[in-house]
Amino acid sequence: MTTSTGGPAPTPAPGHEPIRAVPLRHPWRNVIGAVLIIAIAAIVWDAAVNRQAYDWPAVGKYLFDRRISEAAFVTLQLTVYSMVGAIVLGIILAVMRLSPNPILKSIAWVYIWIFRGTPVYVQLVFWGLLSTIYPTLDIGLPFLPPIAQLPTDQALNTFWIAVIGLALNEAAYMSEIVRAGILSVDRGQEEAATALGMGWGLTMRRIIIPQAMRIIIPPTGNEVISMLKTTSLVTAVPFTLDLYTRSRDISAETFNPIPLLIVASLWYLFVTSILMVGQYFLERRFARGLDRVDLTKGARLPQGDAPSVDSIANARGESEERR
């Protein structure tokens, strides 16, 4: 953290002169900064004036095109629904993998093995063929006539197939993130809860997971942003109303792909920025009570179990920034 050097010096203790020193100069920073600004200005000028292929008027025309903004909203919906599904399923899988029950453990392991081990594009094609493989969805008991029967393509439109496909794939990654978060919580927490007579499930839900959230959120933010971009693969289902596929379809009509690529990129950036704001507030929420690791006031930790210097330094830094 930097502090201003120009402000009035705090009143010195009697007999002590405040330090007056010439601040360290960084001349090369200014030079490199100036060169960078000139280079960027040259590229922008060149792009604006010389490069006709960018077709800036077309960018302006399509940036706020109804079809594009609607497609951006569909992409956001795909992202949010599939991430919510992935997070819920990921938590369940992570808890299963860490449970003492060998059957739950194996199920989680096999799930992660399959869904992490095959490309998401291939999985999306598979889900798109669901209605070919299973033409009807039956509700009922095996070997008995079904109670209810629905044609698969009526029960699930391509939007929900895309959501399911993305969510099931992402859940495998999320479960590993959640597992890392759970493992990062001090073992003493589980012991304390157990000693109070709390069962394993209650301990996970009330004690371990809320603390693991702090570790889980930053990589999950990564996954959300990654998901936003992975939605451009749903054309494999085939689902065509997402941002990328929509902009490709428009450029297929206009024979002018470059401006629409720029339009799509700008919208992806815009949505990513919104998601980043959301992450900031989530992180603040789960830092509750943990914003200050106070080891100076009498809590002496035994060797070997002490939190890393980094984590303490981070906690310090965060609390100082907020004050």
Add this chain to the structure above:
Amino acid sequence: MTATVPMVRADRLMKKYGSNVVLQDISLEVRTGEVMCVIGPSGSGKSTFLRCINHLEKIDGGRLEVEGELVGYREKGGVLHELHPREAARQRRDIGMVFQRFNLFPHMTALENVTEAPVRVKRQPKDAAVERARTLLARVGLGDKLDSYPGHLSGGQQQRVAIARALAMEPKLMLFDEPTSALDPELVGEVLDVMKGLAADGMTMIVVTHEMGFAREVADSLVFMDQGHILERGAPRDVLATPEHERTRAFLSKVL
């Protein structure tokens, strides 16, 4: 339950990790209302013994009973059956435990730490649990810290919250695992004072500690453990003043 049933009865208790025997031939009884201090060098098995009593550790031999009830097992026709985790959890409810490193829940305030188990495990109404938590926190001298998070409390304050948290389950037995070992010297007294108050109120307590002054003043009995064995047991004054074993003498000469 008759008054003759001891609170804790260990009979030739044995515990090992792999082939490493950490508790051997531990036999003792703790009466209801008794305060027993356990001392000994680190690695002597004191903490492990404590953790066996509320079944945080499984025993490998002998018998261990709390108020006449086997810990972690049920006996049917002379055969031991492992308890379902739910039943083991039910046994632990009545046994409070205080840890060396407090182990408070850092994402909850002091008050929430104390009400969590009564509300979630005992299904007490929220209002009643909060009321009782206020009383308990006031009793340990933290009536003004209800809404503080553990990270904002000193070590001594955290340990006192931890004691209140254990007491909120209305335990019949309290286990203390080196409750002052992680504290700065000037904060030890405030925790010991709370424990003295508990002892005076008649709580049955087993305290693993290095505080010989506390043991001499408060304990009804003192146990010295070394390498998984109980070497000595008796009134604190006798054990501290005239130890029988050479090993005890050597240990005491270093810590007194």
